[in-house]
Amino acid sequence: MEVTFRIRRYNPEIPGKDKPYWQEFTLKDVEPTDRVLEMLHRIKWEQDGTLAFRRSCAHGICGSDAMRINGRNRLACKVLVKELGARIQVEPILGLPVLKDLIVDMEPFFAHYRQVMPYFVNNSPLPADGRERLQSPEDREKFDDTTKCILCACCTTSCPSFWANGSYVGPAAIVQAHRFIFDSRDQAWQDRLDILAEPNGVWRCRTIFNCTPACPRDIEVTRAIGEVKLAIRGGKRDGIIQVSQIETH
Amino acid sequence: MTSLVLTLTETLRYRGAIGQWAWVLHRISGIGVVLFVTLHIIDTSWAVFYPDLYVKAIAVYQTPLFTIGEFILVACVVYHAINGVRIGILDNNPRWWRYQQRAAWIVLAITAVILVPVFILMFGHVVNFYNDPERQILPLAFVIESQLPFAVGIVLAFVAGILVSGIHGVIAPASAQPAGGRPHGSRLERFWWSYMRLSGLLIVPLVFGHLAMMHVIQGVFDITARDYVTVGTTLVNQSGTAVEFVANRWNLLIGGVAVWRLYDFALLALVVIHGFNGLRYVLTDYTAQNALLRRGMMYTCVLGAVVLLVVGSLALIGTIDQTAIEMAQEAMAKLHP
Numbered sequence: 001m002e003v004t005f006r007i008r009r010y011n012p013e014i015p016g017k018d019k020p021y022w023q024e025f026t027l028k029d030v031e032p033t034d035r036v037l038e039m040l041h042r043i044k045w046e047q048d049g050t051l052a053f054r055r056s057c058a059h060g061i062c063g064s065d066a067m068r069i070n071g072r073n074r075l076a077c078k079v080l081v082k083e084l085g086a087r088i089q090v091e092p093i094l095g096l097p098v099l100k101d102l103i104v105d106m107e108p109f110f111a112h113y114r115q116v117m118p119y120f121v122n123n124s125p126l127p128a129d130g131r132e133r134l135q136s137p138e139d140r141e142k143f144d145d146t147t148k149c150i151l152c153a154c155c156t157t158s159c160p161s162f163w164a165n166g167s168y169v170g171p172a173a174i175v176q177a178h179r180f181i182f183d184s185r186d187q188a189w190q191d192r193l194d195i196l197a198e199p200n201g202v203w204r205c206r207t208i209f210n211c212t213p214a215c216p217r218d219i220e221v222t223r224a225i226g227e228v229k230l231a232i233r234g235g236k237r238d239g240i241i242q243v244s245q246i247e248t249h
Numbered sequence: 250m251t252s253l254v255l256t257l258t259e260t261l262r263y264r265g266a267i268g269q270w271a272w273v274l275h276r277i278s279g280i281g282v283v284l285f286v287t288l289h290i291i292d293t294s295w296a297v298f299y300p301d302l303y304v305k306a307i308a309v310y311q312t313p314l315f316t317i318g319e320f321i322l323v324a325c326v327v328y329h330a331i332n333g334v335r336i337g338i339l340d341n342n343p344r345w346w347r348y349q350q351r352a353a354w355i356v357l358a359i360t361a362v363i364l365v366p367v368f369i370l371m372f373g374h375v376v377n378f379y380n381d382p383e384r385q386i387l388p389l390a391f392v393i394e395s396q397l398p399f400a401v402g403i404v405l406a407f408v409a410g411i412l413v414s415g416i417h418g419v420i421a422p423a424s425a426q427p428a429g430g431r432p433h434g435s436r437l438e439r440f441w442w443s444y445m446r447l448s449g450l451l452i453v454p455l456v457f458g459h460l461a462m463m464h465v466i467q468g469v470f471d472i473t474a475r476d477y478v479t480v481g482t483t484l485v486n487q488s489g490t491a492v493e494f495v496a497n498r499w500n501l502l503i504g505g506v507a508v509w510r511l512y513d514f515a516l517l518a519l520v521v522i523h524g525f526n527g528l529r530y531v532l533t534d535y536t537a538q539n540a541l542l543r544r545g546m547m548y549t550c551v552l553g554a555v556v557l558l559v560v561g562s563l564a565l566i567g568t569i570d571q572t573a574i575e576m577a578q579e580a581m582a583k584l585h586p
Contacts, residue, residue: 068263070264071263072265094259158263158265160259163255164255165537166538168537194432194433194434195434197434197438198438199435199438203438203442204534206272206530207268208265208269209269209349210263210269212349220346220347222349225343226340226346229340230343233439233442233443
């Protein structure tokens with residue numbers, strides 16, 4: 001099949017291209033099962049070598065190629081041509097500064113990520129046997145969903161609250177915080193709740209739900225944000241089982 | 250401002266699901282209701298302070314422009330109420346996230362189911378009014394002119410908010426923020442988040458009762474109907490003035506308690522605080538990048554809420570006596586010579 005790509009271009013270094021504009025490319029011999037990322041490669045390799053976009057693993061796990069494709073945020077490497085039709089529109093994700101064509105500056109996004117202490121904190125001595133800090137399968141289950149995040153920014157840049165206000169910490173950072181807040185072994189959960197209870201924390205979430213369908217990893221983003229809000233309101237995380245309790249089982 | 254324009258255009262361009270449109274409708278309907286509540290509290294207070302102005306305000310409510318506005322208002326209130334209940338329920342049960350989109354459709358369906366009979370009944374009042382050969386309708390130019398003071402007042406409230414924000418900026422520059430300190434979270438925002446959901450739930454029955462009495466059972470046109478029993482009372486509006494209508498309700502005592510004054514006070518306090526905090530959410534979302542404007546919007550909302558609470562409360566503890574009703578009769582005679 002023949003597919004027309006309409007791509008948002010921008011190159012600050014070349015006069016005439018330093019304002020965002022649309023450019024169309026037509027590709028022949030496209031298979032319905034081809035992925036959009038491959039088609040972007042074909043455009044770059046066969047038609048216009050200046051087309052700039054990010055990709056790394058090309059298998060939906062590195063989170064490099066988030067783009068707004070036919071009006072919705074997705075990973076170019078995970079979406080097939082047959083899901084989109086013969087006209088495909090590709091533009092950079094919104095809310096982060098565009099550097100060139102489809103490449104955005106991810107630094108503000110990662111700044112929010114770092115803000116929520118996205119690492120495990122436990123300063124207590126190791127258990128008596130010096131091995132693992134144990135956790136029940138039920139406790140592991142509580143944050144299982146949010147361990148899947150690949151930091152592609154699909155969710156955060158689908159959020160109208162984030163478009164309006166780049167200081168809002170955004171869905172992705174809340175998902176990452178959720179992963180540690182609800183980890184029974186972690187000790188900094190209260191600090192994270194305090195960080196997210198700031199005016200530009202979870203309160204800027206207006207439950208619009210663009211984030212959840214945008215997630216290429218099918219994370220229940222809305223649910224994670226909701227659980228963090230309730231934890232902040234209650235000042236506690238529910239159902240935590242202490243390590244000592246597990247050992248008596 | 251760029252932030253608002255960007256959000257508006259990109260919301261139209263982004264293919265979000267129904268949740269996105271539910272949010273848009275919630276905001277628009279909320280702003281619509283706050284705007285009307287602002288007019289409504291101020292002009293209702295005139296029943297106590299300036300009976301002649303109140304007569305004029307109700308006559309303005311009975312013009313075609315405001316009749317259209319009334320239908321839009323009722324739609325806004327019903328949608329905002331039902332959608333608010335959805336938000337409250339799902340926010341308290343994040344595990345039901347899967348039903349969010351479906352719930353947003355159900356909200357639209359419930360809104361439609363409520364609005365169909367309500368609109369039919371409201372339309373009945375409109376038809377009755379226009380079938381009355383003695384009906385009197387103020388000209389459009391008069392109606393628009395009568396709203397100018399409100400428009401000026403709203404603009405002034407924004408100017409005042411930004412001015413106070415500027416003074417705030419001079420006295421306490423932005424460096425007053427704790428540098429490098431550990432965040433403690435905003436207790437205030439946490440309170441407001443809970444307040445919006447709880448007050449919303451309390452407002453729903455109160456506002457539905459209010460709408461039923463003032464727009465469905467009796468309409469805006471019946472406020473000035475002579476020899477009509479005033480809704481919610483057993484008293485008859487003998488003079489056929491809007492002032493006597495208010496007096497009948499507010500002076501009704503059941504077991505020594507002025508029930509409609511209490512009802513209206515509960516509505517006033519809950520709605521004004523809910524409405525202006527909601528307005529603050531909307532206005533600060535789009536001014537977050539500019540400290541002067543963001544604070545200004547906050548002050549504007551505080552100012553608006555305080556003014557309306559004070560004016561409304563003073564009216565609710567005020568008395569409406571026979572002189573006021575006579576003044577209203579005179580004003581009515583002058584309005585429709």
